[in-house]
Amino acid sequence: MNYWVERLGGPDGPGRYRRYALGTLVCFALVEAGLWALWLAQTDIDAPALTSVAVLCVAHVAAQVPLMRAGLRHYLGLGPRPDRLVALYTTATVAMAVLGWVLLGTGRIDGPTLAPYLVWLLMFYAGPPGLALPRRAAATLVVVVSLCVTGGTMVAGLSGTTLALVIGSAVFMAPFMAMAVRATGWGVRLIEELAAARQTQARLAVAEERLRFGRDLHDVLGRNLAVVALKSELAVQLARRGRPEAVDQMLEVQRIAQDSQREIRSVVRGYRTADLHTELVGARSVLEAAGIACRIEDGPAARLPADIQAALGWVVREATTNVLRHAQSASRCDVSLRTAGPGAVLLTVENDGAPEAEDGAGTGLSGLKERLSELSGTLATERRPGGVFHLTAYIRWEESA
Numbered sequence: 001m002n003y004w005v006e007r008l009g010g011p012d013g014p015g016r017y018r019r020y021a022l023g024t025l026v027c028f029a030l031v032e033a034g035l036w037a038l039w040l041a042q043t044d045i046d047a048p049a050l051t052s053v054a055v056l057c058v059a060h061v062a063a064q065v066p067l068m069r070a071g072l073r074h075y076l077g078l079g080p081r082p083d084r085l086v087a088l089y090t091t092a093t094v095a096m097a098v099l100g101w102v103l104l105g106t107g108r109i110d111g112p113t114l115a116p117y118l119v120w121l122l123m124f125y126a127g128p129p130g131l132a133l134p135r136r137a138a139a140t141l142v143v144v145v146s147l148c149v150t151g152g153t154m155v156a157g158l159s160g161t162t163l164a165l166v167i168g169s170a171v172f173m174a175p176f177m178a179m180a181v182r183a184t185g186w187g188v189r190l191i192e193e194l195a196a197a198r199q200t201q202a203r204l205a206v207a208e209e210r211l212r213f214g215r216d217l218h219d220v221l222g223r224n225l226a227v228v229a230l231k232s233e234l235a236v237q238l239a240r241r242g243r244p245e246a247v248d249q250m251l252e253v254q255r256i257a258q259d260s261q262r263e264i265r266s267v268v269r270g271y272r273t274a275d276l277h278t279e280l281v282g283a284r285s286v287l288e289a290a291g292i293a294c295r296i297e298d299g300p301a302a303r304l305p306a307d308i309q310a311a312l313g314w315v316v317r318e319a320t321t322n323v324l325r326h327a328q329s330a331s332r333c334d335v336s337l338r339t340a341g342p343g344a345v346l347l348t349v350e351n352d353g354a355p356e357a358e359d360g361a362g363t364g365l366s367g368l369k370e371r372l373s374e375l376s377g378t379l380a381t382e383r384r385p386g387g388v389f390h391l392t393a394y395i396r397w398e399e400s401a
Contacts, residue, residue, distance in 0.1 A: 014191050014192040014195040017187075017188060017191045018072070018188050018191075021072070021184050021185070022068070022069060022072055025068040025181065025184060026065055028064075028068075028181075029064045029065050029068065029124075032060075032120065033057070033061045035120050036054075036057040036060075036061070036120070039116065039117060039120075040053060040054060040057075043109060043113055045108050045109060046108065049108050053099060053103075056092060056095055056096045059095075060092040060121075063085065063088045063089040063092050064089060064124070064128055066085060067082060067085040067089050067128040067132060070082035070132065071085075071128050071129075071130075071131030071132030071185075072188065074132055075185040075188075075189065076189055082132050085132065086128075086132050086133065086141075089125070089129075090125075090145060093125045093145060094148070094149075096117075097118065097148075098152070100114050100117050100118060100121075100153075100156075101153065101155070104156050104158065105156050105157065111157075111158050111159070111163075112162055114153075114158060115158070115162040118166045118169070119165060119166060119169040119173065121149070122145075122149055122166070122170050122173065122174045123169055123173040123174060123177050124177065125145065125174070126142045126146075126174035126178040126181075127178055127180065127181035128181065129141050129142060129178070130142075130179070130181045130182040130185075131182060135182075138178065138182075139178070142174055146174050147170075149166075149170065150166055150167055150170050153166055217264070218367060221260060222317075222318065224256050225260075226286075226321055226325060227256055227286045227289070230289070230290050230324065231249045231250075231252055231289070232249075232250075234249050235249035235253065275309065275310070275313055276309040276310070276312050277298075277301060277302070277309075279320075280296055280298055280301070280316055280335065282320075283296070283316050283317070283319075283320040283333075283335065284296055286324065287320060287324070287333055290324060292323065292331060292333055293331065293332045293333070294332075294334075294335070295333075295334045295335070296336075297336045297338070299337060299338055299339075300337060300339050300345060301337055307375060308345065308375065308397060311374075311375055311377065311393075312347050312393060312395070315347055315368055315372075315379070315391075316335065316347070318365065318367075318368055319335075319349040319351075319391050322389070323353075329352075329353035330351050330354075331352055331353060332351060332352055333349065333351040334348075334349070335347075335348070335349050336348045341396075343397050343398060344395070344396040344397075345394070345396075346392065346393070347393040347394075348390065348391065348392050349390075349391040350388060350391070351388070351389055352386065352387055352388050352389075353387055354387045354388065355387070356383070365381065368393070375395050375397065376395070376396060376397070377393065377394055377396070378394050379392070379393050380392045380394075
């Protein structure tokens with residue numbers, strides 16, 4: 001069993017399963033051909049009648065095989081509806097039924113001989129239309145043909161137990177065969193849809209990894225590049241004045257660049273996480289270095305779960321980056337972390353000097369929303385009068401008992 005599961009799970013699995021299903025449907029036609037051959041061999045009728053039955057049997061089976069194939073392709077949405085084959089197959093079925101009535105009416109065969117003839121005819125006929133036609137149209141056609149065959153059989157003189165056998169075939173065997181063949185087609189379509197879904201899932205996984213990489217790269221480099229720009233500008237001004245502190249500033253730029261290299265390697269490996277305490281300390285350091293007063297309240301930080309701390313660390317990093325973008329106009333930044341009920345935490349970041357409108361379409365805040373949404377958290381921003389920008393991050397989680 002595992003062998004077949006492994007084979008069907010390969011890249012050509014859906015196509016292979018379709019061939020297996022089509023082979024199963026063709027086997028129905030071969031079984032029907034064998035039953036007709038058995039009926040002809042055991043029935044004592046004259047040569048003309050025998051030839052007529054044999055010709056119609058061959059035509060019936062010959063129409064069934066291509067109809068099965070075309071019907072399966074149409075059911076899978078790979079080809080047009082085979083209306084001509086359905087009409088040909090129905091004509092051959094009705095012609096065989098009429099021939100059976102004629103043989104019974106002329107006394108060439110008796111009722112017990114005709115009964116299996118009609119049972120097989122109704123049973124094998126019901127399958128192919130179930131694939132080739134829409135469900136309602138197929139059911140209507142099978143019902144109409146079954147009623148015509150059973151009605152004509154009664155008119156031809158069949159009665160008693162043999163008639164009950166034919167009626168039972170129309171009532172039970174024909175619907176069963178129709179559902180079985182349609183279920184085979186449904187199984188093929190399900191396998192192909194699952195294979196397509198797997199391919200889509202693989203493509204989405206790649207796209208999601210690309211988004212994660214881009215988001216992490218933005219979050220890692222955003223603040224560091226802003227600090228490098230500020231310290232480089234300060235170093236230039238100090239150097240022009242002949243101040244020795246310019247060397248210290250450039251050494252700090254070098255250290256930040258080296259840290260950025262290590263963080264980028266961590267992003268590539270997928271191991272990069274943000275530590276909340278480290279990010280808070282770093283935020284105070286870079287903001288004060290840029291001349292921005294920073295006040296931090298981090299009461300419950302150490303008691304938060306690791307994944308919550310990591311998510312809030314990214315929020316602090318992105319908020320700090322946004323403040324540094326407007327370092328020339330910003331003078332203060334307040335960061336407050338407090339509990340908001342059992343299993344809930346609220347982080348607010350507020351700074352002044354924000355422009356009245358966005359000066360660019362950044363991806364940092366949208367990336368934060370994605371991170372927080374993975375933890376059932378929310379992110380909200382608000383521009384208040386006086387150039388005040390207010391950011392709020394809220395996360396709620398299930399506390400373990």
